[in-house]
Amino acid sequence: xxxxxxxxxxxxxxxxxxxxxxxxxxxxxxxxxxxxxxxxxxxxxxxxxxxxxxxxxxxxxxxxxxxxxxxxxxxxxxxxxxxxxxxxxxxxxxxxxxxxxxxxxxxxxxxxxxxxxxxxxxxxxxxxxxxxxxxxxxxxxxxxxxxxxxxxxxxxxxxxxxxxxxxxxxxxxxxxxxxxxxxxxxxxxxxxxxxxxxxxxxxxxxxxxxxxxxxxxxxxxxxxxxxxxxxxxxxxxxxxxxxxxxxxxxxxxxxxxxxxxxxxxxxxxxxxxxxxxxxxxxxxxxxxxxxxxxxxxxxxx
Amino acid sequence: xxxxxxxxxxxxxxxxxxxxxxxxxxxxxxxxxxxxxxxxxxxxxxxxxxxxxxxxxxxxxxxxxxxxxxxxxxxxxxxxxxxxxxxxxxxxxxxxxxxxxxxxxxxxxxxxxxxxxxxxxxxxxxxxxxxxxxxxxxxxxxxxxxxxxxxxxxxxxxxxxxxxxxxxxxxxxxxxxxxxxxxxxxxxxxxxxxxxxxxxxxxxxxxxxxxxxxxxxxxxxxxxxxxxxxxxxxxxxxxxxxxxxxxxxxxxxxxxxxxxxxxxxxxxxxxxxxxxxxxxxxxxxxxxxxxxxxxxxxxxxxxxxxxxxxxxxxxxxx
Numbered sequence: 001x002x003x004x005x006x007x008x009x010x011x012x013x014x015x016x017x018x019x020x021x022x023x024x025x026x027x028x029x030x031x032x033x034x035x036x037x038x039x040x041x042x043x044x045x046x047x048x049x050x051x052x053x054x055x056x057x058x059x060x061x062x063x064x065x066x067x068x069x070x071x072x073x074x075x076x077x078x079x080x081x082x083x084x085x086x087x088x089x090x091x092x093x094x095x096x097x098x099x100x101x102x103x104x105x106x107x108x109x110x111x112x113x114x115x116x117x118x119x120x121x122x123x124x125x126x127x128x129x130x131x132x133x134x135x136x137x138x139x140x141x142x143x144x145x146x147x148x149x150x151x152x153x154x155x156x157x158x159x160x161x162x163x164x165x166x167x168x169x170x171x172x173x174x175x176x177x178x179x180x181x182x183x184x185x186x187x188x189x190x191x192x193x194x195x196x197x198x199x200x201x202x203x204x205x206x207x208x209x210x211x212x213x214x215x216x217x218x219x220x221x222x223x224x225x226x227x228x229x230x231x232x233x234x235x236x237x238x239x240x241x242x243x244x245x246x247x248x249x250x251x252x253x254x255x256x257x258x259x260x261x262x263x264x265x266x267x268x269x270x271x272x273x274x275x276x277x278x279x280x281x282x283x284x285x286x287x288x289x290x291x292x293x294x295x296x297x298x299x300x301x
Numbered sequence: 302x303x304x305x306x307x308x309x310x311x312x313x314x315x316x317x318x319x320x321x322x323x324x325x326x327x328x329x330x331x332x333x334x335x336x337x338x339x340x341x342x343x344x345x346x347x348x349x350x351x352x353x354x355x356x357x358x359x360x361x362x363x364x365x366x367x368x369x370x371x372x373x374x375x376x377x378x379x380x381x382x383x384x385x386x387x388x389x390x391x392x393x394x395x396x397x398x399x400x401x402x403x404x405x406x407x408x409x410x411x412x413x414x415x416x417x418x419x420x421x422x423x424x425x426x427x428x429x430x431x432x433x434x435x436x437x438x439x440x441x442x443x444x445x446x447x448x449x450x451x452x453x454x455x456x457x458x459x460x461x462x463x464x465x466x467x468x469x470x471x472x473x474x475x476x477x478x479x480x481x482x483x484x485x486x487x488x489x490x491x492x493x494x495x496x497x498x499x500x501x502x503x504x505x506x507x508x509x510x511x512x513x514x515x516x517x518x519x520x521x522x523x524x525x526x527x528x529x530x531x532x533x534x535x536x537x538x539x540x541x542x543x544x545x546x547x548x549x550x551x552x553x554x555x556x557x558x559x560x561x562x563x564x565x566x567x568x569x570x571x572x573x574x575x576x577x578x579x580x581x582x583x584x585x586x587x588x589x590x591x592x593x594x595x596x597x598x599x600x601x602x603x604x605x606x607x608x609x610x611x612x613x614x615x616x617x618x619x
Contacts, residue, residue, distance in 0.1 A: 037319075062468035065582060069501030075470040075581030078501075081609035090602045094612050100599050103591035103616050116591065163307070163316045166323045174330035175379070175461065176337075186462075188616065237310040244303055 029153050032140045033160045040164050043132065047125075051183045095120040118192055126196045133200050136161055137207070148215060155211035162204035169197045202249045209242040334458060338381075342456050344368045350382065350455035354443035356515040358431040359479065362393075366457050369423045372398035374486035375464030375615075380427070381456035385442065386435045390458060394588075394615075396482035397426040397489075397523050428519050430479040466491060467500030469611070470581020473572065475597050477510040477589025483615045484509070484588060485520055488537065489527050496531045503536060503580040508566060510542045510593065514551045517541070534558055542566045568593075569600040572610075579608050588615040 026034070069075045096102035097117045105116050118126065141153050171177060172190040180187055212235075216225050228235040304324055311317035342348045344367045351363045362380070372395065379390040400423045431440040443449055466472050466487055474484040488507055494500035511517070517524075527533065539559040546552055546563050554560040572585065587597040594614050601612040 034315075062465075066468040066501050069468075069470060069581055070498060072501075073503065073580075075501065075503070078470060078581040079579050079608050081606065083606065086606045086609070089612075090605050094598060094602055094605075096595065096598065100595055102598060103594040103614065105591055160316055163311070163319050163323075166307075167319065167326070170323050170326045170330075173327075174334075176330045176333040180462070234310060234313070237306045241303055241306045241310060244306070248303070 029141075029156060033156055036136050036140075036157070037160060037164050040132075040136065040161070044168060048179065048183065051185065055182075055184050092121050092124075097123050122189060122192060126193065129193075129196065130200060133161060133165070133204070137204065148219060151211050151215040151218070155208055155215065158204045158208040158211060162201050162208060165197055165201045165204065169194060169201055172197070199249060202245045205242050205245055209238065212238070338456055338458050340368065341370070341459070342367050348455050348457055349452055350380070351452045352439060352443045352450060354440060354449040355428075356518050357513065358440065359516070359519050360429040360431065360436070360440055360443055361519065362427045362429060364425050364427070364455065364457055365422070366425065369425065370460055372423060372425060372486070373460070373463035374466075374490045375462055375483070376460040376486075377462055378425075378427075378457050378459030379461075381458065382435075382439070382453055383456070384453050385438050389435065391435050393427040393429060394482040395425050395460070396428050396485050396520070398423045398486075399426070426523075428479055428482045464613070466584050466586070467494055467502055468582070469584040470501050471504045471506075471575060471579050471583040472502055473506045473508065473575055473583065473585045475508045475510075475568070475585070475587040475589065475593065477593045478512070478516070479519075480587075480589035480615070481509050481520060482588075484586070485523055485527075487586070489523075489530075492527060492530050492533045492537055495536045496533075501581055504575070504578075505537050506571075506575055507537070507539045508542070508571060509539070510544060510566065510589065512543070512545045513547070514543055514561075528559070540566070540571070568596050569603070572597075572600050572604060576604060576608055576610075582609040582611065584611050584613060586613040586615070591616065 065078055069078065097120055101117055102119055103116050137154070137158055141150065141157060143150065145153075172179070172194040175187055177187070177190055179185065180190065213225055216228065229239045230236065304320065304327065308317065308320050308324075311320060346365070346367060348367050349365045351365075353361045353363075355361055364380075377392055377394045379392050381388070381390050429436050429439065431437055443451060464487070467490075472487070472491060474487055476484045484507055488505060491500065491502045491505050495502055495505075527537070537558060541559070541561040542565060543552060543561060543563055544565055549563070552561050552563050575583065585597060585601050587594050594616055598612060598614065601610050604610060605612075
């Protein structure tokens with residue numbers, strides 16, 4: 001059951017990460033976006049590959065050790081650790097982030113728990129993943145070009161990355177994630193990565209929205225911003241997702257430190273929706289439908 | 302909903318194909334759950350759960366699953382009890398399994414070993430600590446029922462995960478409170494494999510930290526059966542730490558291999574004692590509160606360059 005879902009997940013992820021390419025003429029920046037999508041996919045594949053190798057190596061050692069010790073009462077050979085691997089385990093693999101605290105929760109009171117600190121290796125991976133996303137958002141963009149092109153390139157790039165990151169976001173979200181049994185890594189760890197990728201997707205979507213707004217305001221003015229949100233399907237759906245995902249982030253954040261930026265995003269987006277409603281003066285029915293759609297986004301996960 | 306909105310947003314763009322993958326992954330995960338549930342819970346009798354209230358604010362839930370699987374240590378399941386928690390699912394470690402004769406089959410007396418085994422249906426058990434929400438409702442219902450127990454229909458989603466410690470010559474299992482549910486199947490399986498000569502394990506040390514001796518009732522029948530196992534004195538040592546004893550009379554060590562102490566253990570000292578006479582590679586596993594986990598983690602890391610020790614933690618955290 002799990003191997004079938006694994007093959008399915010890998011197949012779907014790679015095929016769709018390629019997007020549709022080759023049929024139409026693409027501008028250089030579109031080609032660049034496609035290439036970066038592939039790079040992201042390669043990074044995922046490399047991570048999975050490395051973890052799989054590690055797991056297979058450990059499984060091999062354990063199997064050999066079991067067989068070698070079946071008739072062995074003292075097993076002295078296996079008492080002595082390999083010193084390099086022991087150091088790696090001590091300082092990286094098993095280590096908490098700082099000196100001790102990992103699973104003891106930070107409690108504001110007996111009832112309020114604001115989360116735990118991730119381990120050292122987990123933190124290194126998460127920081128690396130965030131840094132990689134930031135890097136992918138900024139490389140190969142002509143920062144010295146005219147602001148219209150710059151903003152639209154940033155808008156395209158952040159949009160593409162936000163959607164690409166939704167693949168690992170959904171893959172790592174559930175308890176039937178095939179990577180749990182493949183890599184022998186617990187659901188809790190994947191949940192940690194899932195939450196971090198969630199924050200990344202929300203911020204990339206926010207950057208995407210802002211880049212679009214900067215462009216529209218500069219070229220066509222504020223009135224058009226509101227008008228597009230109300231009438232253009234592309235922009236309306238974009239607005240809803242942008243606000244909705246920020247609400248999801250806010251309502252799910254257990255850790256107080258992460259609540260603050262989410263809260264500020266949330267207040268900005270509420271204020272924004274409010275401004276949009278004012279500039280466009282759409283009908284009451286329309287506004288309420290939009291609001292309902294928006295609220296329902298945060299209720300559905 | 303968010304997916305639908307993003308789908309529409311990407312109508313004109315090539316990235317919509319990526320969303321096909323996202324949607325497929327989401328559907329795949331939910332579908333796998335449904336398939337697992339249908340496969341395990343439908344067939345012959347539907348899954349039943351017998352819930353029994355235990356002293357010390359805990360419950361023992363014995364599950365009679367429609368199509369049970371091979372029980373392995375380290376497995377956990379998600380339990381649905383529609384009569385109490387409606388559609389919500391709750392994760393619990395599987396603490397024990399018992400093979401029972403399935404007398405409902407109309408095959409007559411078993412003629413050979415294969416038939417005896419195929420007539421056995423296993424029941425699996427959980428220990429649930431009463432907290433808030435679902436566990437509280439469950440406890441209240443059990444307490445109100447006659448003899449403190451009731452039977453209800455249930456749906457079991459699983460099994461998830463399993464762990465094999467048989468490659469380690471020396472195994473230390475730390476457990477706090479209800480964390481014992483993770484340790485008990487390992488103790489049974491390692492003692493059995495020692496007796497059968499199918500593992501490398503030569504020493505098993507179970508350290509259980511409880512608040513009061515009445516918590517011993519949670520696993521008494523299972524412990525009795527483990528203590529009756531063949532050759533277990535050669536391999537098993539149990540250390541019980543009672544952190545809040547009401548009197549010194551409650552603390553008594555039944556034998557040399559099962560000892561009881563008041564107060565909290567010095568985790569580092571316990572590991573040192575075992576490390577001195579370590580046999581083969583050592584596994585130290587901990588299941589319990591976050592702070593016990595952190596203490597054991599630190600103690601193991603400080604000693605991990607002297608002898609080969611692998612650290613494993615089971616936690617309930619996110």
